[in-house]
Amino acid sequence: MDKGLILIVEDDPDIIQIQDAYLVREGYRTVRAADGETAMTHFSMLRPDLVLLDIRLPRIDGIEVLTRIRREHDTPTIMVTALAEDLDRLTGLRLGADDYIVKPFNPQEMVARVNAVLKRTRQRAGSGMLRFGAIEMDTEAYVAAIRGHTGRAILPLTLSEFRILAHMMRRPTHAFQRADILDACLPESDALARTIDTHIANLRKKLEDHGAGGYLVSVRGIGYRLAQGE
CATH class of the missing domain: 1.10.10.10 (Winged helix-like DNA-binding domain superfamily/Winged helix DNA-binding domain)
Known part of the structure; x- marks a missing residue:
């Protein structure tokens, strides 16, 4: 069953491999990006259903990627960060992030959060918003x-x-x-x-x-x- 396309933006190859494997197992299609510029290119061309977005990225960081996405689109976005400080998390949420995950994370919890955010936003879209x-x-x-x-x-x-x-x-x-x-x-x-x-x-x-x-x-x-x- 195709549950949608997830854009995974992460520069750590081990982490992105885990994210990809668990999301594919759940029934999602995935596309990967290891830096912010590649993420924006994929986003513009493919219009994913959700973006799983690391904050600390090369070339363009995750906050800037989210800012650019939010200028024109309401695509559900989950921020991922290794920094547990509230400032980093709340900055992302003020810019319009739908949720956040702190590393190290449980892959099953990540999938559960993806499912929950997509369910919530699709219900909102179906309600006429x-x-x-x-x-x-x-x-x-x-x-x-x-x-x-x-x-x-x-x-x-x-x-x-x-x-x-x-x-x-x-x-x-x-x-x-x-x-x-x-x-x-x-x-x-x-x-x-x-x-x-x-x-x-x-x-x-x-x-x-x-x-x-x-x-x-x-x-x-x-x-x-x-x-x-x-």
């Missing part, structure tokens, strides 16, 4: 918000704006044509595709007003896409 950078949406409750250092600010979106943003957040970084957005989000409307420009302009201003500028960008000759924001 969407996240991209600082933006989060509950498509069942019709609530959109911006997460910031001072808390959570609700976005006052119209129904059309909400539908457009949710549609784009389901495919982060994808370039959407105006006609595609119109068909997907306003199927009952007789409006022209250019009407989307007005909705996007209003949506962009509301995001900017709530500290989330730079997320909606124009793609010349095509339409619009979501970017990492400012």
Whole structure:
């Protein structure tokens, strides 16, 4: 049974071999990276279901890898560290890590944590939650918000704006044509595709007003896409 793809990022060959063996035995597919740059390349190309990420890595450390991932993606990530100090662990969690493991660890506990994090995030995704950078949406409750250092600010979106943003957040970084957005989000409307420009302009201003500028960008000759924001 294929339970998903795990990106294992670890520079110790003995540890990564153990991690790989136990995860494969559990039914996961795996891909390995021994440094941060290789990890980012694998992540961009393969879009793993979860990242098992060591903090102390060559070239780019694990904190920077997590920071780059979180700019555009909400991929579940478990930090692994040999340093037991709370500062290292909490730094990772503040940046958006879903859990942490301290070396030396029990491989069976590692697998249990991977299973638990994936179960939790998949349940969250199934409940209608969407996240991209600082933006989060509950498509069942019709609530959109911006997460910031001072808390959570609700976005006052119209129904059309909400539908457009949710549609784009389901495919982060994808370039959407105006006609595609119109068909997907306003199927009952007789409006022209250019009407989307007005909705996007209003949506962009509301995001900017709530500290989330730079997320909606124009793609010349095509339409619009979501970017990492400012």
